[in-house]
Amino acid sequence: MTKEVYGNMGIILRVDLTTGSVTREDASKYNEKWLGGRCLAHYLLFNEVDVAKTDPLSPANKVYIGTGALGATTFPSSGRTHACYLSPMNYSGWGDSNCGGHFGPALKRCGYDMLVISGKAKKPVCLYIEDDEVRLESAADVWGKGTIDTQAELIEKYGEPTKLLCIGQAGENLVRYANVRTETTNSMGRCGMGAVFGSKNLKAVVAKGSKPVKLFKPKEFYKVTKQLRDELMDPKFGKVHSASYDLMSKWGTPGITNLIGTTGMVPIRNWQRCGIDPKFDRLVRSWSKDHGTRREACFACPVHCHAAYAVKDGKYPTRGGGPEYETTTALGHKCDITDDKVVLKLNTMCNDYGLDTVETGAMFSTLMELMERKLINKSFLDDIDMQFGNGDACVAMMPKIVFRKGCGDNLANGPYRVAKALGEKALQSVYHQKGMCATGVETRSTIGSMLQFAVSPRGSHHLNGLPTAEWVNIPPVAVKVSGFKEGGDVRSYHPEAKARLVQYYENMFFLSDSLGICKFNFGHLGYWHDKVEDLDHMYDLICQSIYYASGIKYTTEELFEIFERSNQIERATIVMRGIRREDDQPNWKCLNKECPGEHPVGPIPLPPIDGVKYNKILDAYYKQRGWDMDGIPETKHLKKLGLDFVAKKMNKALSA
CATH class of the missing domain: 3.60.9.10 (Aldehyde ferredoxin oxidoreductase, N-terminal domain)
Structure with missing residues (x-):
């Protein structure tokens, strides 16, 4: 150096x-x-x-x-x-x-x-x-x-x-x-x-490290980071901001289940239903009251959104860490399992075996729907009765998957591959994008969220850029980042509004992932979202922190240029692996089935995604990103961003 x-x-x-x-x-x-x-x-x-x-x-x-x-x-x-x-x-x-x-x-x-x-x-x-x-x-x-x-x-x-x-x-x-x-x-x-x-x-x-991190301006850095910490915890900073801290610090991500469910966003019974259902109340807060032993935090975090638990009685005594909202919905709501003790047992098993709880829950709930539709039977599952609500069956099935025993050798490939081998009718039960099943988001509930899940390079995942201003319902911020009031309307199909909204939050989520900080506190939840000035304030403090830490000055616009370049690399990579426009379409259920459920915001039942209107949004998104109408980054746009090396490698692969 x-x-x-x-x-x-x-x-x-x-x-x-x-x-x-x-x-x-x-x-x-x-x-x-x-x-x-x-x-x-x-x-x-x-x-x-x-x-x-x-x-x-x-x-x-x-x-x-x-x-x-x-x-x-x-x-x-x-x-x-x-x-x-x-x-x-x-x-x-x-x-x-x-x-x-x-x-x-x-x-x-x-x-x-x-x-x-x-x-x-x-x-x-x-x-x-x-x-x-x-x-x-x-x-x-x-x-x-x-x-x-x-x-x-x-x-x-x-x-x-x-x-x-x-x-x-x-x-x-x-x-x-x-x-x-x-x-x-x-x-x-x-x-x-x-x-x-x-x-x-x-x-x-x-x-096992012992080296100090040298800071460019230590005193100034400590001052601004203390300000950030204090404002994250400030009960008077703003209604949405402060409610986010209150919910997360007391209950963690499961505590926001009913907030997410207000638009019908919480999926139930393998995405057959959605919204807020009281029968799942034990998976929201009661499990923490009855079985929680302490709150836990990641490094330097004032929120303490994690928990530890111990179930001391019942069929499945267990202890462990978590669960997150994604786990309670994947192993609970999607599988129609309401018993918090069973869900905590499944969470402990996943964590110890080293299984993604989201895809594991989707594997179980997909099998349950395939059984319900009589596309498979118990013999396909080594005589395990994978019916909705049967937590015992999930407990029995998990080790078969982990150790690839019997039917588990097939199920280890995941819901998409299992269903695809069974045929098109079976594939209709898989709520996925690009072969990876969705996290705890019913994407028929909010149109911007549908676009974000569909274009996500890694498949259905909210942490690629779920548009906070839309799903938390903060219209002024949505106007700021999209340029249109329709950006904050969960049901709007306004092409430019939704395209710009999703592009903004996709780029924004690079911020935390590239700085080593938590996106829950800096973009994904309601923090800094009460008003436009709060979001600008957050960026100002982050830019100050980067400078005081590293000596490198950035404006917010300069940071977003880095994030735009990084997004283009993602897209060029998956294009080189065969991804095209047809892979950015909503899945079959989204396009063909309505979704009933109780929720205070939005239509009941949620209608299917309007494919014609959606594709107008997709056109606008591609144009915003500088991609052609098949979703391939245009060479001139890549060069404009200083990504000549990306254009060269991508074009060589596409012409091979």
Whole structure:
């Protein structure tokens, strides 16, 4: 490195599992243009991997794990870690995963902004990183164990300051929706990162760092980050902002279920119904009152949205961390299971096995609907009676999937692939985009949300850019970011309004993923959304924080230029893997079925998505992004953004 580095650590650590080689690269040359975290990972992945052809479960796939310029500092909720790779779960092949906790700060304090993992070890290994010491060690003692025992044993071995990412048996057995776990409450859950780890014989990455993060202007940084912390917790800052803190700090994400359900957004019974149903009340707050043992927080976070629980009686006594809204809806609402004790048991099992709770719940609820429609029977499921509401069947089915026993070997491929093999009628029961099932969002409820889910590069996922101003219903902010009052109308099909709204929030969500901070507190929930001035205020404080941390000055507009470039890399990659306009369409249920349910906002039942009107929005979105009408980035637009290298590689792949 030729100059002093602030905020970031200035080094990319590269580990080749095949050869065992360890190399270090100057990261400072990327900081200004690519920021760090998700944005930098996109740039490196696109340039270093044959993204058009690489099999996600082959040694040629690489995993990029990044921190960010604000990670491991006093900036509130600066404990996020982002990973980028090619995904074995969705058919688009794009993999992004993100988690909270403490691993990101630990990796950064080892001295690294990015960890790049390539190749495949001959036998199961753990990657151990302690400051400048980096080595591969045998994982024989923990291979075959769940994430709870794995973490406990590795922390016992390496000492209490140890933080780690690890897989359970699901990742070892290449279940396509296996995740990577850290601590008791955090997962890199979507896109099958656990299977990628397993394909590389990588059981865990251990980080134990002691290096300080040098700040460009420490006193000023501490002052502005304290202001941010205080304002996040301020009960008088604004009605929506302060209610977000109150709900999240007391109840975590399940506590906002009925808020989300006001437009019909909460899915029920495999997306056959939606909205607010009192029969699920125990999955909203009662489970926490009756079984919660404490609130937990990620690194430097004042919100404490996580929980620990212990169920001491009943058929399934259990203990663990969480659950999140996505888990309670996936394993509860979508499966029509109302018993909180059963849902908590399933959550503990998923966490220990290392399974994505969202896709696992979707697998169960899809099977339940296929049984209901008589497209499969119990013999297809090894005589397990997967009926709606049958939590016992879910408990019995999960280990079969994890260990690929009997029917579980097929179900390990996920709902989309299982149903596709059964035929078009079965595929109608899968609520997916690009082969990955939706999170806890009924996309017929809000038109901007439908567009965001459909164009998401990794499949149905709200954290790619769910438009907060729309679904939380903040019309003035929607007008600011879209330019039209229709942007805040959940039922509007105004093409330009919805296109601009979604583009804005997609780009905005790069902010947190690239800085190492939590998007729940900075864009995804109601924080900083009471009025336009609050959002501008948030950006001002973040830009100040970046400067005081790193010495690099950005305007909000300059940051969004980085995010726009990163989005183009995502799209170019999935286009090179075959994604086109037809893959950005709503799924069959969205286009063909109405959705009944009780909710105070919007029509009852929710009507199907109007395909003609939707495609006018899609036209406007493509135009806004600089893509042609098949969803392919236009060369002249890529060059205008300084992405000549993207245009060259994409055009070469498309002409091959």
